[in-house]
Amino acid sequence: MRTRRTHDPFESEEINAAIMDYLAGFARLPDTTVTERWSGFYPSLRDGRTELVVDPEPGVTVVNGVGGAGMTLSFGLAEEVVAGR
Secondary structure, eight states: OOOOOSOOOOHHHHHHHHHHHHHHHHHHOOOOOOOOOOOOOOOOOOTTTTTTEEEEETTTTEEEETOOOOHHHHHHHHHHHHHOO
16 A cells, blocks of 8 residues: 555545534534635654744744744744743
8 A cells, every 4th residue: 555645635525524513513504605714734743843933034034834833832932932032
């Protein structure tokens, strides 16, 4: 069996229908039409680090890799990165 190294970018309509059926079990909404979809991908580092901080050129710092907790952790991570400079 071949190991996949990429994420399948296509959504399963079967799974989407199951989610909407579950929602209908406890929520009464006037319209459940899905008008847009967004699929998020959360990075992870192979060496176990929880964030990636690199300086690709002088005066430029790239910070990434908070893996789905960005809104929660981004300000603390930014403060830590800036304080360490």
